[in-house]
Amino acid sequence: MNKKAIICTVAILILLVGASVIYFIMDRSSEAETENSSSMSAAELESSNSPLETSSEAPTESEPKESASETTSSEVNSPEADALIKTFAEIGEPYTLHSRYYNQGEAKTDDAPGLGWDGDLELCVSDAEIKEYSESNIKYDNKSLWEFYASEFDDPCILHVELSLKNVDAENKNGVKYKFNANMFVLSAYEDLLPENQNNPEGYTTVGNYYSAYETYFDPHGPGDDYWSFELQPGETQNFTIEFLIDRVYLSQKDPFLAITPGREIFYGVMLRDLAK
Secondary structure, eight states: OOHHHHHHHHHHHHHHHHHHHHHHHHHHHHHHHHHHHHHHHHHHHHHHHHHHHHHHHHHHHHHHHHHHHOOOGGGOOOHHHHHHHTTSBOTTOOEEEEEOOOOTTOOOOSOOOOOSSBEEEEEEEEEEEEEEGGGOOOOOSOOHHHHHHHHHSSSEEEEEEEEEEEESSOBOSSSSTTEEEGGGEEEEOGGGGSHHHHTOTTTOOOHHHHHBOSOOEEESOSSTTOTTEEEOOTTOEEEEEEEEEEEGGGGGSSSOEEEEOSSSOOOEEEEOGGGGO
């Protein structure tokens, strides 16, 4: 074999060895990258799973907090409502209903509420008791509304109220002089006094409207079918009976009371909370 052939053979062997070394190095590098990539993917997967695991456990930890933040109407308090309810009368206590009525353009002389008359009536609720629905003492020609509401209530019963009214110096300036409207007596409770409810006439249903029939029986009343009025001369005192058809759950509301008001805003009331005992 000549010298030229030997040189060619050695060159080929060197190239083959070099190629093998390069292939080995590249193969090891590829394996290392694959391992690193697998490690990173596993780490990323574990990292991405961790919040999910935490999230699945979070409701268990937050559930007590949600329950603790839930409040019922009986737990809600208002300084304004507390102050007003302290001025209300108790059963058996005489109570002055001071009202002012101003005609258009007439100057106001005091800040008394407008209850539909001008002057003072003295009210005393002498008794209030719960009777069975079938025990109503007041008989009217049409009890269809009561029958409807009684079928809708879970536990219908009668709230029977005995009261006396004395006309101290009150008069009606917008109708018959000494004729008054009996539907100023409505059922209410603490929740109705909360400012957010007083200021939301369209979005809030009063306790009385929710738990009692719209129709109230008042006796004695005006002549004929005039169930909603009575006449009382100055200095005269008269006894009246009011009966409300209610769902008995009304008595479990916070601080139920008989409100004296011609509308949504309440200024006067007589407490009925002892009826729930």
